[in-house]
Amino acid sequence: MSVVVVNKIDELRNLIKDFRKQDKTIALVPTMGCLHNGHKSLMEKAHSIADVTIISVFVNPIQFCPGEDYDKYPRTLQNDIEVAESAGVSVIFAPSVSEMYPNLNKFSDITMVVPPYELTDIMCGKSRVGHFDGVETVVTKLFNIVQPDYACFGMKDIQQLFLIKKMVKDLNMPVEIVPCPLVREENGLALSSRNKYLSDDEKVKALTISKSLFAIKESFKLGIKDTKKLFDVGLTNLDKNVELEYLEFVDFDTFQKVDDIKSNTICAIAARVGDVRLIDNVILEV
Ligand code: PAF
Numbered sequence: 001m002s003v004v005v006v007n008k009i010d011e012l013r014n015l016i017k018d019f020r021k022q023d024k025t026i027a028l029v030p031t032m033g034c035l036h037n038g039h040k041s042l043m044e045k046a047h048s049i050a051d052v053t054i055i056s057v058f059v060n061p062i063q064f065c066p067g068e069d070y071d072k073y074p075r076t077l078q079n080d081i082e083v084a085e086s087a088g089v090s091v092i093f094a095p096s097v098s099e100m101y102p103n104l105n106k107f108s109d110i111t112m113v114v115p116p117y118e119l120t121d122i123m124c125g126k127s128r129v130g131h132f133d134g135v136e137t138v139v140t141k142l143f144n145i146v147q148p149d150y151a152c153f154g155m156k157d158i159q160q161l162f163l164i165k166k167m168v169k170d171l172n173m174p175v176e177i178v179p180c181p182l183v184r185e186e187n188g189l190a191l192s193s194r195n196k197y198l199s200d201d202e203k204v205k206a207l208t209i210s211k212s213l214f215a216i217k218e219s220f221k222l223g224i225k226d227t228k229k230l231f232d233v234g235l236t237n238l239d240k241n242v243e244l245e246y247l248e249f250v251d252f253d254t255f256q257k258v259d260d261i262k263s264n265t266i267c268a269i270a271a272r273v274g275d276v277r278l279i280d281n282v283i284l285e286v
Contacts, residue, residue: 024051028148034193043087063134
C-alpha cells in the first residue's frame with residue numbers, strides 16, 4: 001500500500017477515525033524529516049508493533065534557538081516519502097507552520113509544555129535554552145492530534161527521550177513510549193540529519209566523537225569507574241579541532257550527574273565540528 005501524505009489536522013483526524021473504526025492500533029514516529037536509516041529503524045519498529053504507522057515530518061520552529069539552523073535545516077519531503085514507504089509507513093503528516101501554530105507571529109500566545117528546569121539546565125538544554133519546551137509542546141500537540149497507542153523515539157536524543165518519558169508519566173498521557181537504539185554508520189558515526197552539513201574533512205574529525213565514547217566504554221569495562229578519569233580518556237581521543245560543548249555522565253534512571261559509576265550510566269557528548277553541532281552517547285552498563 002502506498003503512503004498517504006496529509007497536510008491538514010482535520011484530514012489526518014478523519015483518516016485516524018477510520019483506522020479506529022477498524023480497531024487498528026497506531027504507532028507514531030515524530031520526525032523533522034530528512035529521513036535516514038536511524039529514522040528508518042524507528043519506522044520499522046513502529047510497523048512491527050502496531051497495525052498502522054504514522055510519521056510526522058515537521059521542522060518545528062519553536063524548538064530552535066535564535067541563531068540556530070532552522071532556516072537551513074534540510075527539507076527533503078520527496079525522499080522522505082520514499083524512505084517512509086519502504087519502511088511500511090501508512091501516513092505522513094506534513095503540516096505547514098501555520099497549520100501547527102496559527103499564532104506563531106505572537107510567540108507568547110502559544111501554550112507551552114515546559115519540563116522541569118533541573119532536567120533542562122544540563123547537557124543540550126544548557127546551551128539550547130528553551131529547546132525542550134519547544135520539543136515537549138510539539139510532541140504534546142502531535143500526541144493530541146494522533147492519539148497513538150505507541151510513539152517511537154531514538155536513543156541518540158537521549159535527553160529528549162528521558163524528558164518525553166517523564167512528560168508522558170507526569171501528565172498521564174495514554175501512550176507507550178518505545179525507545180529505539182541509536183544507529184551508526186559502519187565507521188561508528190552516529191546517524192544524524194545534520195551529518196549532511198559535514199565536508200569529507202569534517203567527517204573524519206567528527207568520527208573522533210564516537211571514538212572518544214568507545215574509548216570511554218572500553219576503559220569502563222576495564223574497571224575505571226571514576227567519571228573524571230573517564231572524561232580525560234574521552235578528551236584524549238577527541239580531535240583537537242572538535243569543539244567540545246559537554247561530555248557528561250548521568251544516571252540512566254534519574255539523569256542526575258554521576259561521579260563514581262555504580263549503576264547504569266549514560267555518557268553523552270555534544271561537540272561542534274566547524275559549524276555543525278553533533279550529539280552522541282553510549283550506555284555504561286553495570
Ligand atoms: O527528534 C526530533 O526530530 C524532534 O525533536 C521531534 C521529536 C520530532 C520534535 O520536533
